[in-house]
Amino acid sequence: MILLAATPIGNLGDASARLRSTLEEATVVAAEDTRHTAQLLRLLGIENRPELIALHDHNENERAASLVERARSEDIVLVSDAGMPTVSDPGFRVVQLAAESGVPVTAIPGPSAVITALAVAGLPTDRFAFEGFLPRKSGERGKVLRELAPERRTLVFFEAPTRLATTLADLAGAFGSERRAAVCRELTKLHEEVRRGSLEELAAWAADGVRGEIVVVVGGAEASEVSPEAALAEVQERVRGGERLKDATRAVSEATGLSARELYAAALADRA
Structure with missing residues (x-):
């Protein structure tokens, strides 16, 4: 079968006992970055040295079929660099093809930057939508933001620290400067920080530069009182x-x- 294994997003202590035992017994691991996964095995004290196969955005389409076919006779563990595979990470095509081919797929639950950020942001969690990374080009990004502006669910985005200030300013322009939001930085790591405020306040804060891995959580639009x-x-x-x-x-x-x-x-x- 295919086993989707969630790995720590920062704190190695979040590696579950099930993840450790799975990696100890694995014979084949498909990894977003084989060097990163090899280091993770060492840091977790895993003595097993499974075959590591690179599976990333640039080769997943061509490698999916061979991995699924191989999974008919042995377990294939699939990991990304951090968090749950397939969630803004490689793995979707493999799972899609496995489902079409009748090959079982299961998951080893664990850390997720999306859920962790949503939980600590202090914004409504009953309904939310994950939007991943916004387009880099300003025109495309503006179009997406205009479409999302009336969305009443809480929105979760990933963003690079170098683009954070621009993205927050664009969000403020499209959603309104007073829309509540939170920037979650370095989640589960030593310098974890959650900065809450209006989009305008957060854009001003980020203008001086922000480091680390970033998740942005934005409150949904208020219900319209206009008939x-x-x-x-x-x-x-x-x-x-x-x-x-x-x-x-x-x-x-x-x-x-x-x-x-x-x-x-x-x-x-x-x-x-």
Whole structure:
């Protein structure tokens, strides 16, 4: 079978007894970075030296089939550099193909930066969405953020420290400067830090530079108190003022959380 094994995201003490015993008995480990995994084995005091096969973003598509086929006759342990494989890490294609091929897949639960950040952020946890890394190009990033602005679930992002200040400023611009958020840095490590505040406050704090591995948690949009009728009237007023219908519906949607598609359709129907 395929065994997805969660590894520590910082503190080696978070390695479970099940993870240790699995690595002690493994004959084959597919790893995001074989050098990193070899070091992890040494640090955990694992004497076993399994065959290490590199499995990363650039070769997963071509290696998935051979790993799944091999898993028909022996266990394949799959690990990423930290946390649970397949969650913004390699492994998805292997699991997808294994499921299609009837090869069993199981998981050895453990550390997750997404869940850890969500738990400590101090923001609602009943409903959330993980968005991974935002696009690097400003135009693409802006488009994604405009689409996410009315999302009422708590949002979780990964970000590189060198791009954190820019991303927080973009979030403030798209979501509103007062939207509550938390920047979780170096989770489970010696210099762990959770900085909470508004997006505007966090952007100003990050402007001086931040180091370490970063998870950003952003509170969801407040429920709109604007009725669909009032929102439609606002769209119509904007159009009379010279805005294109598409731009007007998008702006009102972002401000109210109401569906841009439904506002657009209602405006067209009202014209008929």
